Amino acid sequence: MDNRQRQQKKDGVKAPEPTATPLAKGKPRLLLMGQRRSGKSSISSVVFHKLPPNETLYLESTARIQKDSLNSFMDFQVWDFPGQIDIFDNPNFTFDMDAIFGEVGALIWVIDAQDDYLEAVSKLNATILHLQRSYPHILIEVFIHKVDGLSDDYKLDIQRDVTIRIQDELSDQGVENASISFYLTSIYNHSIFEAFSKVIQKLIPRLGQLEALLTSLCRTCRFDKAYLFDVNTKIYIATDSSPEDVASYEICSDYVDVIIDFTEVYGSWQRSPGWRAKLEQPPWPKRLEDQIGCDLAESGMILSDAQRPIILREVDRFLALVAIMHEGSYDKMPLINMNVDEVVKGLTEFFEITKPKETRVAGKDSIQGQMEQLALGS
Numbered sequence: 001m002d003n004r005q006r007q008q009k010k011d012g013v014k015a016p017e018p019t020a021t022p023l024a025k026g027k028p029r030l031l032l033m034g035q036r037r038s039g040k041s042s043i044s045s046v047v048f049h050k051l052p053p054n055e056t057l058y059l060e061s062t063a064r065i066q067k068d069s070l071n072s073f074m075d076f077q078v079w080d081f082p083g084q085i086d087i088f089d090n091p092n093f094t095f096d097m098d099a100i101f102g103e104v105g106a107l108i109w110v111i112d113a114q115d116d117y118l119e120a121v122s123k124l125n126a127t128i129l130h131l132q133r134s135y136p137h138i139l140i141e142v143f144i145h146k147v148d149g150l151s152d153d154y155k156l157d158i159q160r161d162v163t164i165r166i167q168d169e170l171s172d173q174g175v176e177n178a179s180i181s182f183y184l185t186s187i188y189n190h191s192i193f194e195a196f197s198k199v200i201q202k203l204i205p206r207l208g209q210l211e212a213l214l215t216s217l218c219r220t221c222r223f224d225k226a227y228l229f230d231v232n233t234k235i236y237i238a239t240d241s242s243p244e245d246v247a248s249y250e251i252c253s254d255y256v257d258v259i260i261d262f263t264e265v266y267g268s269w270q271r272s273p274g275w276r277a278k279l280e281q282p283p284w285p286k287r288l289e290d291q292i293g294c295d296l297a298e299s300g301m302i303l304s305d306a307q308r309p310i311i312l313r314e315v316d317r318f319l320a321l322v323a324i325m326h327e328g329s330y331d332k333m334p335l336i337n338m339n340v341d342e343v344v345k346g347l348t349e350f351f352e353i354t355k356p357k358e359t360r361v362a363g364k365d366s367i368q369g370q371m372e373q374l375a376l377g378s
């Protein structure tokens, strides 16, 4: 049983508690809303708590608002709303709307694509109309969810239908410029992580600078694609400006998974003095620190079918840079390492500047020790 399930058991059915905790102040908030059984808790558990998708079958229905505070490269909160509660029209409880929507970055509305979605769409419309009056800055992100098992044509038909229904209703009500985006998602593949990546990216201040940094790295080192990953959630928070490529994202994200699982199983590993002496003797008679490309943590792999090496470099305890290189660029590793070093320095500075003061120190305690054994010679 995971933490969330335990928490659900412990809490039982309680009155909702919408007030923001003092701890939560100032963190961007993602709200997960939608009909009962649409998949909100499953999404939150799979993306933020690594629950295997099959185990979401045993999640109980959410009875009260579940608040998760996530300490990551950017501290944010995820609030999962019970599907049976209508916060705008509730006879038993008056919600403090400012406490719920005051600090919201994005509202994620989950629609079950395998069910009749007309009611979900009409509730979403009503919610947008309410929010437009007092909180027009909130981003509305619509996850057309559970699309696994549906044909590509059918998925696109549903997306088109939902989009038209929402836009028509809003324009009938005189709302023309609400910021609404649509995603086709499932917890059984990478689509849910991609959708979250895009939502989170909208909340990152100065995202353009991160993208410019990665684009310039790709150009200099002739990388096919580069991603900056939040290693715990596999959300990518920035990528270079080359066209989106689902296959590249999938392989890089699986690679992050492998590295994290590996370090979780084997933990950190201090080299004994004898072993260190052995590594520093001929044919590489250099200090170990000078033999490896990165003194933090680095890993590489070559895909045998495409002959395209993938490089992973830790930025801090939350972030890793993962890039797909060109065939043959493995020979130029010293030069690539130098460029990657500079970009990692730039990224570290970027996040030092944009992080609140109290979290800056924590970021220094990196997983580098655990990953050191994966270091590649340059």
Ligand SMILES: Nc1nc2c(ncn2[C@@H]2O[C@H](COP(=O)(O)OP(=O)(O)OP(=O)(O)O)[C@@H](O)[C@H]2O)c(=O)[nH]1
Pocket (backbone or CB within 6 Å): 034, 035, 036, 037, 038, 039, 040, 041, 042, 043, 055, 056, 057, 058, 059, 060, 061, 062, 063, 081, 082, 083, 084, 145, 146, 147, 148, 185, 186, 187, 188
């Ligand atoms: N096929 C499929 N099933 C899913 C997906 N996501 C969630 N489910 C299933 O949908 C059911 C309901 O999921 P929950 O996460 O409990 O739904 P919820 O929206 O939190 O429901 P409430 O707590 O009642 O509001 C579970 O049986 C999940 O396994 C998905 O992407 N694909």
